[in-house]
Amino acid sequence: MGRSPCLEKKIGLKKGPWTPEEDQKLIDYIKKHGYGNWRTLPKNAGLERCGKSCRLRWTNYLRPDIKRGRFSFEEEETIIQLHSIMGNKWSAIAARLPGRTDNEIKNYWNTHIRKRLLKLGIDPVTHSPRLDLLDITSILNSSVYSSSHHHQENMLRLMMGDGNHHQPLINPEILKLATSLFSNSQHRHQNQNNSTTYEFNTVNKTEVNQDQTGYNMIGNQVLQSCFPSMDQFTEFQDLMPVTTVQDLMPLFPLNQEDVYSTSNFSLEPFYSDFASVLTTPSSSPTSLDSSSTTYINSSTCSTEDEKESHCNNFISASERCPEYSFDVNGFLQFQETKDHWDIVI
DNA sequence: AAAGTCTTCAACCGCCGGCGA
DNA sequence: CTCGCCGGCGGTTGAAGACTT
Incomplete structure (x- = not known):
């Protein structure tokens, strides 16, 4: 299933961090032609990158509507609440947080929220106390x-x-x-x-x-x-x-x-x-075992x-x-x- | 000040589903 | 139906900066 990863990498296309010049080329091209066919875009834009890399750079970083900077308290609470419903559906969560990307939310979850929940004794997967309080x-x-x-x-x-x-x-x-x-x-x-x-x-x-x-x-x-x-x-x-x-x-x-x-x-x-x-059960008394x-x-x-x-x-x-x-x-x-x-x- | 360790997050990788030929 | 292409997704990596010793 699936397909081989970027075929372009086999022919020596660039990887790693983007330079400001590359960013500008991508921005200029998309401003002029819009984005559509990511496979042919880099060639047309004069970039030695694979289409996938271009798409990622655009959607996660260069897009003009991206909100940068620290997540607000409200955003964080929204993420936690949505995650409790959707799990690791980062793109679905991102769709409800204007200006935030799935990648950014995923990173923020893994580096901040997840750790904080763990610290509070809450399972970040189930959103329940790690000790099951309802049990x-x-x-x-x-x-x-x-x-x-x-x-x-x-x-x-x-x-x-x-x-x-x-x-x-x-x-x-x-x-x-x-x-x-x-x-x-x-x-x-x-x-x-x-x-x-x-x-x-x-x-x-x-x-x-x-x-x-x-x-x-x-x-x-x-x-x-x-x-x-x-x-x-x-x-x-x-x-x-x-x-x-x-x-x-x-x-x-x-x-x-x-x-x-x-x-x-x-x-x-x-x-x-x-x-x-x-x-605590409301009716049946709990037998108390003195050994425990x-x-x-x-x-x-x-x-x-x-x-x-x-x-x-x-x-x-x-x-x-x-x-x-x-x-x-x-x-x-x-x-x-x-x-x-x-x-x- | 230097070395070691930790944290962050941009970028990559592999997989998947949709779609058209 | 099968195949290949494409866009998209979630998991993971590793360079760089921050922090600690």
Whole structure:
């Protein structure tokens, strides 16, 4: 199948980088005659190149409508979203990004986006967390980092709204957003027990500046937003009106040690709770094998009172939002450690 | 300042499908 | 139907520049 590569190369046509003179010859010829038959074009244009090389040079570099320079934040998000749908169909993606070529997008993906996704623990092929968060058997072998006392409070909000004018929170739209959020925002790292954990950092809005291309920056550090777009952030706020979310832009540093939360209210447990709801079956209790004790979004508490409070709140949440509740009885357990209890869901 | 290493991206390669002879 | 040509696509390479030691 196919045909032999450029036959011209057998007769000693030039390869390698194009000179300005060659570029000019190609531009001049196409301006005058247009492009069509790439096979005969180089000969007619006085170029010692194969037609394929000319076509590539024109479409990837010399075309007048090519947009050069750094990809904007919006372009990058578009690429990620389209790639999640189309995979490595670079030409199809390029068709939706005016002024960008498939080659340029492919290069940008391989050198920037792919690495960033990997760094965030996201599989660049499937766009899912490398640990399959929707697979309970998988999540049961990991723990999700959480330590704030707001954890339980947020869990309740998540499950039943704020009790006033907000709907119970777990609906398909929320789940969809949460999946997106979670896959866009997590930082994997190894904790001291060598198990995989996820950490969610926030930064104070006032520390963040946007550069000319729309990237969120702290100093010279480019930040990765956990929201695919501002629209989704707005949509998220509509669905999940937690005031502290409005006060913060949840942004995530490429190097997590660079920026830490300066807020007195961290979003971290909030996202962790999302993950929990997404990954926890709503009915059947999970049998807990002590030999492979599993913590899903475990909160910690240091006193009997706190422990009881956690339990009551979970039960309360379950009663108030039965449609989505966990089967708390026999489901919520505590694992005693040296200096605290872990809630084991 | 020099050497080594890493990153970027323009250009190439091989393959494929469409099309006409 | 088969063959050869052409344009197009996605994967890969390697030179050059950037960065680190």
